[in-house]
Amino acid sequence: MQAEAAVAVLPPARAAPQSGRIVAARVAILLVVLGWAFRPEVRGFFKTWTTASDWAHGLVLPLAIFLLVLRRWAALAAAVRRGSIWGIVLLLAALLVYGLCYWPFTFAYPRELALTVAAAGVILATCGWRVLKLCVPMLLLLLLSTPIGSRMYASLIIRPETATLALTHRTLDALPSVDVTLTGPDLDFRRGGARGTVALGESRRGAALLITYVFIGVFVAFARIRPAWQIVALAVAAVPVALFCNLLRLIGRGLITIYVEPDPLASWPRSVAAAGSLLLAYLLFAGGARFLSGLVQPAGAAEDTDDALEPEQAGAEGVADG
Amino acid sequence: MAEPRLRALLNSRLFLGCVLLLVAGGLGLRPAAARLAQRYAKQPIALRKSLAEFDISGLRSFQPASPRNALPGPNQDMGTAEHTWVAFERRPPVVSEAVGLLVTYYSDPRDKVPHTPEVCYRQGGTIVNGVSDSVVEIPGWPPAAGGVPVRAVDLQQPAKRGISVYVFCANGQFCRDRLWVRWI
Numbered sequence: 001m002q003a004e005a006a007v008a009v010l011p012p013a014r015a016a017p018q019s020g021r022i023v024a025a026r027v028a029i030l031l032v033v034l035g036w037a038f039r040p041e042v043r044g045f046f047k048t049w050t051t052a053s054d055w056a057h058g059l060v061l062p063l064a065i066f067l068l069v070l071r072r073w074a075a076l077a078a079a080v081r082r083g084s085i086w087g088i089v090l091l092l093a094a095l096l097v098y099g100l101c102y103w104p105f106t107f108a109y110p111r112e113l114a115l116t117v118a119a120a121g122v123i124l125a126t127c128g129w130r131v132l133k134l135c136v137p138m139l140l141l142l143l144l145s146t147p148i149g150s151r152m153y154a155s156l157i158i159r160p161e162t163a164t165l166a167l168t169h170r171t172l173d174a175l176p177s178v179d180v181t182l183t184g185p186d187l188d189f190r191r192g193g194a195r196g197t198v199a200l201g202e203s204r205r206g207a208a209l210l211i212t213y214v215f216i217g218v219f220v221a222f223a224r225i226r227p228a229w230q231i232v233a234l235a236v237a238a239v240p241v242a243l244f245c246n247l248l249r250l251i252g253r254g255l256i257t258i259y260v261e262p263d264p265l266a267s268w269p270r271s272v273a274a275a276g277s278l279l280l281a282y283l284l285f286a287g288g289a290r291f292l293s294g295l296v297q298p299a300g301a302a303e304d305t306d307d308a309l310e311p312e313q314a315g316a317e318g319v320a321d322g
Numbered sequence: 323m324a325e326p327r328l329r330a331l332l333n334s335r336l337f338l339g340c341v342l343l344l345v346a347g348g349l350g351l352r353p354a355a356a357r358l359a360q361r362y363a364k365q366p367i368a369l370r371k372s373l374a375e376f377d378i379s380g381l382r383s384f385q386p387a388s389p390r391n392a393l394p395g396p397n398q399d400m401g402t403a404e405h406t407w408v409a410f411e412r413r414p415p416v417v418s419e420a421v422g423l424l425v426t427y428y429s430d431p432r433d434k435v436p437h438t439p440e441v442c443y444r445q446g447g448t449i450v451n452g453v454s455d456s457v458v459e460i461p462g463w464p465p466a467a468g469g470v471p472v473r474a475v476d477l478q479q480p481a482k483r484g485i486s487v488y489v490f491c492a493n494g495q496f497c498r499d500r501l502w503v504r505w506i
Contacts, residue, residue, distance in 0.1 A: 019330065022327075022330050022331055025331055026331065026334065026337045029331075029341070030337070030340050030341065030344070033340075033341060033344045033345065033348070034344055036344075036348055037344045037345070037347050037348030038348075039348070040352075083334065083336040083337070084336075085336065087336060087340070088336060088339050088340065088343070091340060091343055091344070092343065095343060095347045095351065098347070098351060099347075099351045099354070099355055102351065102352060102355035102356075102359075103355035103356075103358045103359045103362075104358070104359075104362070105504070106434075118344075121340070122340055122344075125336040125337070125339070125340050126334075126336065126337060126340070150441075151437065151438075151441045151500075154440070154441045154444050155440065155441060158440060158444070158450045158453070161449075162449060162450065162451065165449065183478075183480045183481075184447065184448060184449045184478045184479045184480045185447050185448065185449045185478075186447075186480050201447075203444070203446070203447055
């Protein structure tokens with residue numbers, strides 16, 4: 001009798017937390033269905049990623065997302081909560097924008113952006129707000145891999161391109177025994193008896209790979225779970241670093257053209273300059289991130305858990321799901 | 323063994339809701355948009371006067387450009403049969419550079435808003451030195467009308483530099499922005 005009375009007084013047992021595998025399976029299924037629902041846009045992405053060098057970083061997007069998920073696996077597993085109805089709202093909003101951008105408006109870029117918003121809605125509906133917060137870097141990478149229309153992109157890079165060409169002209173013209181003139185977009189040089197044009201015939205020679213540099217910056221910034229202030233600092237640095245690397249890319253291209261004198265139609269100078277600038281971008285972002293991490297005292301490492309939950313803490317808060 | 327797992331997998335209304343929404347969207351959104359576009363498609367408006375009949379002699383202060391001031395017209399497909407290009411200059415004794423006037427008219431419901439010079443010329447390698455907005459006042463218009471909003475693009479090519487000024491006119495309204503004109 002006493003034992004039964006004791007049982008009657010105790011509160012009912014809490015519901016068991018939802019299985020991580022079940023949640024992962026749901027997310028995987030939903031992402032596949034999402035890709036199917038947005039198949040024309042996904043096909044368009046792949047086509048652009050494989051044909052336009054400015055968007056080729058999209059090809060490494062799956063690997064980048066996989067690595068970020070791997071780095072955060074423990075934090076993600078601990079952060080899983082009951083899904084939120086706001087995820088359905090977000091998904092509905094994304095589908096609404098998607099439909100409206102077919103009719104009556106024919107805006108391609110918002111239609112493509114709806115894919116990222118829908119992905120966010122799916123994560124929120126399945127795993128809750130904490131997981132969505134941890135997935136912001138992956139969604140950002142997806143956003144940066146969404147090709148911007150050529151006309152919109154051209155209007156965005158007008159001023160950076162003009163400034164880059166002017167700075168490159170000044171830099172190359174300062175070289176000894178080299179005369180460089182900038183006429184329109186053409187950087188014509190003369191060194192001794194040799195003459196030529198830097199990046200002959202390329203239409204966006206003054207601004208290339210800008211989004212790729214920012215993509216690298218986002219990946220480096222979020223490769224480790226960091227305090228918010230470090231993320232903000234790296235975000236502020238992203239645009240100047242991208243512009244700087246673009247400038248060095250063009251200067252590097254100019255130096256190769258002037259001193260190595262490759263065939264005017266050879267593609268290797270472009271590839272070498274691009275690869276060098278991408279490596280530089282990585283080193284600058286990685287160096288900056290390391291520097292910022294070094295500013296934090298060892299005791300301040302507790303700040304790093306802002307985005308992560310200790311498993312014990314997650315268990316104590318309790319997890320319930322239907 | 324599989325059945326309890328399947329039940330656990332499907333035991334979430336939010337999950338099922340997402341699946342339903344995505345499947346419905348993937349199956350129905352694009353066909354629905356296509357049907358609506360077909361039902362509410364704009365009809366072309368019959369021309370009252372073709373652009374080919376545009377006569378520069380109506381401009382009292384201007385005359386067709388002389389051979390030394392010749393300006394080549396656009397050498398690309400305009401996407402419409404209704405277009406005209408006129409190069410003109412100020413009448414003597416005023417000496418001026420030639421100005422080219424390109425007018426295009428689109429009435430096919432499938433037509434897109436045309437490219438603008440700062441994008442079009444850039445893709446051909448021209449440098450855009452600057453883009454600015456302005457208003458061209460029209461003598462004889464009431465003050466309340468405010469003039470015609472235009473956008474000027476400063477273009478630099480290897481051998482020459484020029485200004486291109488453009489404006490859209492849709493449903494009787496002038497607009498200088500390629501994105502905003504879609505809303506008229």
